[in-house]
Amino acid sequence: MLSDLMIRSYIEHGKLGIRPLSEDTIRENGVDLKFSDAFQPLKKTDAIYDTRLPSAEQNPLFFDPVIHADYYDLEPGCAVQVATKEWIDMPVDLCAMINLRSTYARLLTFGSPTAINAGWHGNVVYTLQSPFPHGVRLYKDDRFMHVLFDSLTSPAEKPYAEDGKYQHQDGMVGPRMDVEKKTRRTVAADAPEKTS
């Protein structure tokens, strides 16, 4: 795992990009990323989001419009998509792991840990959820995400594709299903027999 010293070295040599880079971005063993001013609430509905339908990225049935504000009140039991203020340029020899900062975890908010792939560029998008019974006010420019970086055993042979569906995502980008369908694997028919 990269220490603060190594992260600084990667940035200074132009291999890892984090912009803007604030004084409080680089931590002991990772970086903290901040809320941008964009918040996109997931809408409460009885409808079912079907992941095989054409991209429902901006489907108003499931996503409210993006709100640009200094803060956003995440109501109890609700979810909101947020984007980081920082733009990340991943080198081909690093992988990153995203976690919520402890302060937000202690506020009982949560989200799914995810990974950032070698060669990816963009703002990180994350879906944050609040528990019952309280909501949480989220402020732009507050640090909420902790990112760990680890070296790969060799540079990725096939870095995240230039035409990858989240490559160069600028600000808020919802789930993209349609592109995924074009590249659907054909091996499903050979998948294992049903078991129970």
Add this chain to the structure above:
Amino acid sequence: MIVSDYDLRHDLEHGRLYIDPLYDNAVRQNGIDFHLGDEVRRAKKREILDVRSGLNLEDWTESEVCTSFVVHPNESLLCRTAEYIEMPDYLVGLCYLRSTYARLGIIIPATAVDAGFKGTLTVELRGCPSFGVRLYAFEPFMHVLFPRLDSPVVKLYRGKYQGQIAVTAPRADIRVEAV
């Protein structure tokens, strides 16, 4: 260090890491994409489960074999990977939900695959609080990173989930000593 695509292919080709089936394009820049299996287990009881009771916890859930299923708002269920995996003694697996599903508010709690483990992976999925999501069997849903251990494991995994194929409910540790 995390094993790169080049080294993952090398490990797979030499049988040190075994994954079946290995889908086209499953090996990514820094890990392997796993696909949803065609079975889920949902909780069917609302009572308190005493994990020291020695009860068969399989009774607490029921299995559903399906080509697609809905994760309802705030629901937790167990699913499995379509892939069977055999882990070598020098790797650990770290499981991450793919970004597309994470954006929908679905969550996989932090999950690790131990060195020496063999079987399909049983994984908890938590539903988005805002709406239900229909997921399909054999779609890529989870990305697994493989960090190298600093030395091969002396005691390989030989635990209670070794060899699991179906979605496997929790197996309580039966404690002999008085509680």
